[in-house]
Amino acid sequence: xxxxxxxxxxxxxxxxxxxxxxxxxxxxxxxxxxxxxxxxxxxxxxxxxxxxxxxxxxxxxxxxxxxxxxxxxxxxxxxxxxxxxxxxxxxxxxxxxxxxxxxxxxxxxxxxx
Amino acid sequence: xxxxxxxxxxxxxxxxxxxxxxxxxxxxxxxxxxxxxxxxxxxxxxxxxxxxxxxxxxxxxxxxxxxxxxxxxxxxxxxxxxxxxxxxxxxxxxxxxxxxxxxxxxxxxxxxxxxx
Numbered sequence: 397x398x399x400x401x402x403x404x405x406x407x408x409x410x411x412x413x414x415x416x417x418x419x420x421x422x423x424x425x426x427x428x429x430x431x432x433x434x435x436x437x438x439x440x441x442x443x444x445x446x447x448x449x450x451x452x453x454x455x456x457x458x459x460x461x462x463x464x465x466x467x468x469x470x471x472x473x474x475x476x477x478x479x480x481x482x483x484x485x486x487x488x489x490x491x492x493x494x495x496x497x498x499x500x501x502x503x504x505x506x507x508x509x
Numbered sequence: 510x511x512x513x514x515x516x517x518x519x520x521x522x523x524x525x526x527x528x529x530x531x532x533x534x535x536x537x538x539x540x541x542x543x544x545x546x547x548x549x550x551x552x553x554x555x556x557x558x559x560x561x562x563x564x565x566x567x568x569x570x571x572x573x574x575x576x577x578x579x580x581x582x583x584x585x586x587x588x589x590x591x592x593x594x595x596x597x598x599x600x601x602x603x604x605x606x607x608x609x610x611x612x613x614x615x616x617x618x619x620x621x622x623x624x625x
Binding site: 427429431436437438439440441444451452455485487489491495497498500501502503505 | 513515546551552553554556559600602606609611612613614615616617618
């Protein structure tokens with residue numbers, strides 16, 4: 397596609413519910429990043445994939461957060477047993493390789509009520 | 510660990526005037542990239558300008574230019590002839606070049622208001 401696509405754009409979840417956020421990177425991009433952006437803050441790194449390999453997951457805040465990219469293209473960020481502090485915008489970015497400019501999607505705004 | 514600091518939560522500028530947004534960072538690396546991103550209400554992060562640390566010349570993109578002071582670890586963004594469409598959140602970001610340091614580290618942002 398023309399850019400990084402994320403779905404859904406908005407998600408409202410009840411506390412304790414599981415959610416799955418999808419990222420479609422630019423075709424052919426090897427690297428994929430997930431970021432969490434709390435209200436009024438800058439994005440914070442969650443995890444990084446190179447193809448299907450998750451090379452860095454140091455930013456995942458708890459074991460309730462899980463990301464996968466099984467075929468080296470589409471990625472899913474899953475949050476189990478959502479809590480209010482999980483409310484944020486989740487941004488996905490992709491790049492042709494790790495050491496090149498990343499292109500960002502429009503994010504998914506998650507609200508946990 | 511690398512950090513990025515933006516000390517101006519909000520700035521205002523009159524249309525057609527010039528404004529400078531500040532950013533400082535900390536790193537022990539000698540080579541890296543610095544970026545300024547614009548984030549309008551649509552949430553799309555739009556690259557404004559990029560600076561490679563090994564290049565001494567300050568980057569320029571049309572009305573946008575940077576003042577990169579490597580020794581002082583300072584990276585400010587100057588917007589000339591400000592336009593209403595420049596109103597947005599602006600984020601300064603750092604990225605390493607070594608394998609394993611590709612993640613972007615962002616500052617907390619500066620909200621720019623452009624007054625007609």
